[in-house]
Amino acid sequence: MTMAMLLDGCLVLLILGIAAWTVLARNTFPAVAGYAVYGLLLALAWVRLAAIDAALTEAAIGGGLTGVLLIRATVRLRSTEARAHAERPGPLFRIFAALLAAACAGLLAVVFLGLPDPAPTLAPMVAENLSVTGLGNAVTAVLLAFRAIDTLLEAVVLVFALIAVWSLAPNRHWGGRPGPRYTLDPDAMLAYLGRLLPPLGIIVAIYVFWVGADLPGGKFQAGTLLSAMWLLTIIAGLQDSPPVSRRWVRGLLVLGTVVFLAIGFAGWPLAGFFLAYPEDYAKPLILLIEAASMISIAVTLGLLVLGPPARSNDS
Amino acid sequence: MSTLNLYGLCGAALVGLGLYGLLAVPHPLRKILAFNLVGSGVFLLFGVVAGRGAGYGLAGDPVPQALVITGIVVAFSATALAVALLLRLHEETGSASLSPPESGEPPTV
Numbered sequence: 001m002t003m004a005m006l007l008d009g010c011l012v013l014l015i016l017g018i019a020a021w022t023v024l025a026r027n028t029f030p031a032v033a034g035y036a037v038y039g040l041l042l043a044l045a046w047v048r049l050a051a052i053d054a055a056l057t058e059a060a061i062g063g064g065l066t067g068v069l070l071i072r073a074t075v076r077l078r079s080t081e082a083r084a085h086a087e088r089p090g091p092l093f094r095i096f097a098a099l100l101a102a103a104c105a106g107l108l109a110v111v112f113l114g115l116p117d118p119a120p121t122l123a124p125m126v127a128e129n130l131s132v133t134g135l136g137n138a139v140t141a142v143l144l145a146f147r148a149i150d151t152l153l154e155a156v157v158l159v160f161a162l163i164a165v166w167s168l169a170p171n172r173h174w175g176g177r178p179g180p181r182y183t184l185d186p187d188a189m190l191a192y193l194g195r196l197l198p199p200l201g202i203i204v205a206i207y208v209f210w211v212g213a214d215l216p217g218g219k220f221q222a223g224t225l226l227s228a229m230w231l232l233t234i235i236a237g238l239q240d241s242p243p244v245s246r247r248w249v250r251g252l253l254v255l256g257t258v259v260f261l262a263i264g265f266a267g268w269p270l271a272g273f274f275l276a277y278p279e280d281y282a283k284p285l286i287l288l289i290e291a292a293s294m295i296s297i298a299v300t301l302g303l304l305v306l307g308p309p310a311r312s313n314d315s
Numbered sequence: 316m317s318t319l320n321l322y323g324l325c326g327a328a329l330v331g332l333g334l335y336g337l338l339a340v341p342h343p344l345r346k347i348l349a350f351n352l353v354g355s356g357v358f359l360l361f362g363v364v365a366g367r368g369a370g371y372g373l374a375g376d377p378v379p380q381a382l383v384i385t386g387i388v389v390a391f392s393a394t395a396l397a398v399a400l401l402l403r404l405h406e407e408t409g410s411a412s413l414s415p416p417e418s419g420e421p422p423t424v
Contacts, residue, residue: 008318012325019329019352023336028344035348042355045322049366050375054358057384061391062355073344073398080411084342087414097338105331112323112360119364123376138377139384147381154385161392165399170406220388297388304395307402 008048015041028081032070039063052216053139056208060224061301068231069305134283136214143218144286148275152264155257155293158300162253166244169308175245176313178306184237194236201229209294213283219290223297230302241306243313249299256296260289323363329356343411347397354390358383 018038025031039062046055089097126138126146135141143151169176184191205225212218233239242249263285267276277285329352336349365379405411 005318008321012321015325016328016332019332022348022352023332023340023345028342031345031348035351038352038355042359045325045359046362049319049322049362051362051366051380051383054362054380054383054387057387058355061387062351066351066391066394069395069398070344070348073402076402077342077344077405077411080342080405083410083412084345087341087412089339089341094339097335101331101335101338104334105327108327108330108360109324112327112364113320115364119376121365121376122378126377139381142377142381143384147378150382150385154389157389158392161396164396168399168403220384301391304392307395307399 011041011044011048015045026085028074028077029071032067032074035070036063036067039066053137053218053221056216056221057224060221060228064228065224065301065305068228072305072307132279132282133277133286135286137212137216137218139216140212140218140286140290144289145277145282148260148264151293152257152260152275155260155296158297158304159253159257162300162304165304166308169310173309173311175243176309176311177241177243178303178309179234179241180310181240182235182237188236190236191238194233194238198229198233201225201232205229205294209290212290213287219294219297223294224301226294226298227300227302227305230298231305234302234306244303244309245313249303252295252299253303254296256289256293259292263289319363319366323360326356326359326361326363329353329359332356341412343401343413344398346413347394347401350397351390351394354386358386 015038018034018041022031022034022038025034040059042062043055043059046052046058126142129146130136130138130141133141133145135145205222208217208225209219209222210217212222234241263277264275267278268274270276270278333349333352333354333356336352337346340346340349361379362383365376365383401411
């Protein structure tokens with residue numbers, strides 16, 4: 001018990017230390033690098049809270065994709081750093097901000113410690129009805145069966161976010177390719193990794209997706225992994241990013257939502273409700289939705305990192 | 316359950332740190348980063364409160380955990396949109412400052 005307490009204490013201190021670093025570091029690049037580490041440490045905290053599914057998602061998205069996104073932006077915004085230093089607020093303002101932030105944190109802590117223990121929970125209902133879905137992973141059952149409507153709408157939110165990002169493209173580049181053209185250096189480490197890692201990454205992603213029915217894992221984690229492999233081959237220069245006007249790109253983006261909706265509406269005549277699954281076919285249908293969503297999530301997340309179209313089709 | 320409470324307090328502190336960054340750090344990219352700290356702090360608090368309801372043959376309460384997973388993915392998409400807006404602002408004006416150009420000091424670069 002004391003060993004575990006020590007571990008938890010050290011982990012919390014590390015998390016808070018890195019978080020403070022990302023806020024207080026003078027330059028943006030070290031702060032962003034710190035944020036990637038922060039995502040991985042936070043994933044460890046989720047493991048300690050026995051939330052392995054959330055840990056996998058946090059490691060892949062918080063530590064991985066957000067890091068890539070912010071590092072790319074940092075490099076492009078390098079020239080703005082000096083102006084930001086000049087705009088740094090005075091000590092009085094910073095003391096006031098610190099007091100306000102501390103008051104908010106303190107209030108949250110007080111509210112947190114005063115919450116009822118155990119908290120109101122739906123866990124018994126989930127445990128009772130888990131067998132109906134044919135799944136072993138309760139989190140996947142919540143995502144794809146008990147609260148399927150949330151997951152459906154989330155997929156829609158992702159596509160909306162991508163449409164908003166694309167709409168920031170200058171007129172002349174509309175329909176073109178996002179991001180710069182990365183040149184392939186055949187002898188570079190990046191090209192080597194770009195050839196070595198994707199086959200392994202794809203196998204791991206399919207495994208994470210497949211075991212997600214019964215063990216921690218699932219389409220979000222697998223989709224994020226796939227998108228990371230895709231981005232790696234693009235950044236290494238092994239392939240170019242696709243023009244956003246291509247039909248297959250648009251098709252893959254909405255594939256998950258279309259399959260989800262089709263099965264959802266089929267639930268009306270077959271099982272009596274929107275998004276209800278016929279009793280014996282719940283698991284295969286859930287796996288089908290997850291497979292289609294995994295592909296859509298991978299393409300959407302990858303394109304979100306790459307940003308709006310930035311050059312014409314053939315350059 | 317003092318370990319669980321430790322992580323809950325960590326979540327509250329993260330929200331505080333993020334709020335401070337949001338107010339006191341001038342660079343917009345750093346503000347986006349600070350906002351992500353607030354978000355992850357809220358998720359952690361939520362996760363800990365959910366952990367208190369564990370049991371019933373499950374490792375933790377799966378409903379909040381599913382919500383947190385959804386939240387992490389949506390937070391990422393919002394971050395991507397914020398970054399895209401910022402890069403577009405930089406492309407248009409050559410600066411990434413949030414204060415209007417006439418009230419601030421002249422840019423040093």
